[in-house]
Amino acid sequence: MPDQAPSPGGPAAPVSRPAAADNEAALRDSLKRCSSATVEAAVAYRKRHNPELLPSIIIGIVERFVEPDLRARLGSGDDDLRFVEDLGIDSLTMMEIVMLVEEVAQLQIPNEDLRSLRTLSDVKTYIDCRARGLPPPKPSKFFSIEHLVALMPIQPPFLFLNEASVSSASASAKYRITGQEFFLQGHFKNNPVMPASIMLEALGQLGVLFLLEGHVVAEPGKVVGPGTIYFTGCEGVRAHRVCKPGDVLTLSVRPKRMKLPLATFEGSIRVGQEKAVLAEEITLTYGYVEAPPPEAPLPAPATTTHGTNGSHGSHAANGSAGTNGSAHGTPGGSAPEHFNLPEN
Amino acid sequence: MPKVFITGIGFITSIGNDAAAVGESLRTLRHGMVRYPPFDRPEVPVKVAAPVREFSTDAAECEDWTLPERYRIRREVLRSMGPCSLYAHCALLQAIADAKLAEADVSDDGTGLYAASAGSPAILTRLVNRMHEQGAMRCPPLGVVASIAGTVQFNLVAHFKIKGASTGFSSACASSSHAAGFAYDEIALGRQRRMLVVGAEDGNVETILPFAGMRALSLNPDPDTASRPFDVARDGFVGTGGATVLVLESEAEVKRRGVTPYCEMLGWGQASDGHNVAISHPEGDGLARAMRRALAAAGCTAAGVDYVNAHATSTPIGDISECRALLAVLGSEASRIAVSSTKALTGHGLSLAGAMETGFCALALRDGFVPGSAHIRQLDPAAAGLNIRRETRPAALRVVLNNSSGFGGANVCLVLQRA
Numbered sequence: 001m002p003d004q005a006p007s008p009g010g011p012a013a014p015v016s017r018p019a020a021a022d023n024e025a026a027l028r029d030s031l032k033r034c035s036s037a038t039v040e041a042a043v044a045y046r047k048r049h050n051p052e053l054l055p056s057i058i059i060g061i062v063e064r065f066v067e068p069d070l071r072a073r074l075g076s077g078d079d080d081l082r083f084v085e086d087l088g089i090d091s092l093t094m095m096e097i098v099m100l101v102e103e104v105a106q107l108q109i110p111n112e113d114l115r116s117l118r119t120l121s122d123v124k125t126y127i128d129c130r131a132r133g134l135p136p137p138k139p140s141k142f143f144s145i146e147h148l149v150a151l152m153p154i155q156p157p158f159l160f161l162n163e164a165s166v167s168s169a170s171a172s173a174k175y176r177i178t179g180q181e182f183f184l185q186g187h188f189k190n191n192p193v194m195p196a197s198i199m200l201e202a203l204g205q206l207g208v209l210f211l212l213e214g215h216v217v218a219e220p221g222k223v224v225g226p227g228t229i230y231f232t233g234c235e236g237v238r239a240h241r242v243c244k245p246g247d248v249l250t251l252s253v254r255p256k257r258m259k260l261p262l263a264t265f266e267g268s269i270r271v272g273q274e275k276a277v278l279a280e281e282i283t284l285t286y287g288y289v290e291a292p293p294p295e296a297p298l299p300a301p302a303t304t305t306h307g308t309n310g311s312h313g314s315h316a317a318n319g320s321a322g323t324n325g326s327a328h329g330t331p332g333g334s335a336p337e338h339f340n341l342p343e344n
Numbered sequence: 345m346p347k348v349f350i351t352g353i354g355f356i357t358s359i360g361n362d363a364a365a366v367g368e369s370l371r372t373l374r375h376g377m378v379r380y381p382p383f384d385r386p387e388v389p390v391k392v393a394a395p396v397r398e399f400s401t402d403a404a405e406c407e408d409w410t411l412p413e414r415y416r417i418r419r420e421v422l423r424s425m426g427p428c429s430l431y432a433h434c435a436l437l438q439a440i441a442d443a444k445l446a447e448a449d450v451s452d453d454g455t456g457l458y459a460a461s462a463g464s465p466a467i468l469t470r471l472v473n474r475m476h477e478q479g480a481m482r483c484p485p486l487g488v489v490a491s492i493a494g495t496v497q498f499n500l501v502a503h504f505k506i507k508g509a510s511t512g513f514s515s516a517c518a519s520s521s522h523a524a525g526f527a528y529d530e531i532a533l534g535r536q537r538r539m540l541v542v543g544a545e546d547g548n549v550e551t552i553l554p555f556a557g558m559r560a561l562s563l564n565p566d567p568d569t570a571s572r573p574f575d576v577a578r579d580g581f582v583g584t585g586g587a588t589v590l591v592l593e594s595e596a597e598v599k600r601r602g603v604t605p606y607c608e609m610l611g612w613g614q615a616s617d618g619h620n621v622a623i624s625h626p627e628g629d630g631l632a633r634a635m636r637r638a639l640a641a642a643g644c645t646a647a648g649v650d651y652v653n654a655h656a657t658s659t660p661i662g663d664i665s666e667c668r669a670l671l672a673v674l675g676s677e678a679s680r681i682a683v684s685s686t687k688a689l690t691g692h693g694l695s696l697a698g699a700m701e702t703g704f705c706a707l708a709l710r711d712g713f714v715p716g717s718a719h720i721r722q723l724d725p726a727a728a729g730l731n732i733r734r735e736t737r738p739a740a741l742r743v744v745l746n747n748s749s750g751f752g753g754a755n756v757c758l759v760l761q762r763a
Contacts, residue, residue: 093420
């Protein structure tokens with residue numbers, strides 16, 4: 001078939017579908033560093049295309065790229081694990097993961113979609129939608145402290161979110177206990193401990209952010225008013241761990257029920273992989289106000305961007321995380337890294 | 345102008361993977377050649393190479409490479425490297441320790457890094473093949489930075505957090521001498537306090553065997569005689585790889601840190617043949633002018649020189665050109681000044697050669713010996729009048745020259761002096 005053969009010495013025609021993609025042996029070779037369960041699941045997926053197999057395949061592929069000392073985290077079943085901060089995966093490794101996922105699932109993930117995949121849950125949801133032929137979810141939005149202060153009705157020193165991200169299905173945030181919080185002077189005497197009530201307050205604040213981000217069905221021309229939201233109650237609260245200055249709280253809330261005027265979330269706080277607080281229900285009241293005129297925008301929070309745009313000449317995405325200038329680099333020892341892109 | 349000193353060296357070479365082993369090989373004329381297993385096929389006319397020991401880097405994926413226990417490199421660091429970058433990484437760790445540099449000295453606005461390597465043709469080949477077979481989007485994201493010329497400095501500058509000047513040099517077998525020369529300039533001009541000079545090559549089938557096509561490699565199957573510069577029966581060079589890193593520092597830095605240098609670098613010179621793309625000038629014209637410029641820049645004459653580490657690669661034409669250049673420049677001192685080619689022991693390291701042999705000269709100056717030119721049974725008549733030393737002898741050396749010549753007729757001469 002001379003019309004399909006690349007001309008010798010000339011540029012080869014772009015290959016839209018890898019010639020070996022349907023070849024099981026090639027698939028097994030590509031996955032040879034993954035667990036055998038992952039390989040078998042991938043082979044089975046190729047034959048039957050059943051989307052239920054994809055989550056465990058994705059975890060298996062991610063596991064192959066996570067440094068051995070961090071792999072235990074994947075076994076925790078926590079879908080909120082973030083690739084960069086929790087698994088030490090940088091944007092270039094993310095591309096390697098995506099290439100393998102693409103090969104297994106036989107689909108192409110565009111760069112702009114890739115940038116919004118920040119957590120395991122993001123990837124699982126995204127691939128599941130793609131495999132089922134559904135539109136992928138909207139990317140989550142990332143909020144820096146400046147964005148939060150501009151947006152939230154709650155302000156320092158009583159704002160217990162340092163950064164947050166919000167998707168249509170959940171919101172997550174970080175708060176680092178500095179030790180400078182005024183209430184720690186008395187809670188307790190010579191023993192600063194973050195009050196459980198304040199941690200519930202922090203989860204409530206994350207719920208406020210979720211409501212303000214418009215992921216509730218509002219009446220036309222109306223939005224949730226920042227001044228309308230109050231804490232009304234919580235159920236099933238358990239505190240598992242004493243949290244002290246230096247601890248970084250990872251907060252997350254998921255909506256359970258939304259019916260004006262009540263919004264109910266389930267919430268959790270972790271420190272690293274340790275459970276700190278679980279709340280089966282946190283309920284806020286909210287109300288609507290007239291939508292503000294469009295010419296008074298808040299500072300635009302950036303959509304989470306995962307550096308995958310390697311088109312910037314010699315600098316593809318960013319450097320690798322955790323490389324401490326020698327062969328003795330401490331695993332995970334470097335500061336959490338955000339993907340930096342030229343357009344950031 | 346500030347004086348420049350060599351204060352640290354790291355070696356990953358066919359004759360040793362640290363300075364102690366290299367020094368011992370130079371003193372005992374222990375060579376690094378073997379019957380190279382990848383050449384053990386009937387269609388390969390070349391049989392001997394001088395591979396790096398203790399490392400195995402032929403596998404397509406870096407996770408399948410093996411390296412000595414003392415080097416532990418994480419996958420996310422390794423994945424952007426070819427073998428040359430890996431060797432350079434290990435040699436740089438040695439050189440930093442040897443020079444007693446703290447992390448803050450290495451990652452400092454006053455510290456730069458110049459490197460020389462031909463890149464990793466094996467990795468580039470796999471990358472391009474994969475692109476044609478499976479499509480561009482199925483290629484490893486770091487395939488380009490792991491393979492193209494420049495991969496050594498890309499990796500080292502990122503992984504060692506170098507903040508000063510950095511670039512690469514590409515003049516084939518003169519590359520790392522160019523790197524050393526321009527690194528000297530950076531310090532002498534006061535732009536940097538310290539420069540890390542790196543020469544590195546993969547030294548595998550893909551970097552060595554293509555030279556067979558230009559009839560530059562020795563077809564001699566005997567590892568003990570395949571590389572024999574200045575011998576009348578020489579028939580080509582033996583390929584090698586590895587890495588050498590030199591730490592160059594200003595006098596002020598040497599004093600501030602209180603370290604004892606190997607030697608001083610007095611200056612350097614370069615000149616081009618303007619003759620042929622791959623063949624040296626028959627009279628060694630460019631090399632002779634490079635040596636004269638180097639001596640003038642260093643403010644000395646042949647009368648002060650005690651040893652020349654020749655470029656001589658064991659090719660029939662190249663060695664004669666260099667003999668003629670040496671006779672022309674050394675003049676009446678030619679019969680006194682010791683000359684040898686350490687490529688008889690190491691093989692020819694291409695981009696690595698200049699830095700590696702400068703490292704040998706630094707050892708010779710500090711430890712007081714002239715490395716012998718091994719494997720000479722019958723001296724080429726073209727070397728008549730030169731004092732080619734066949735054995736390693738103790739000698740209190742004053743000034744030493746290191747010659748390098750590359751494709752296109754690029755010639756570099758570096759001048760070193762006892763500290």
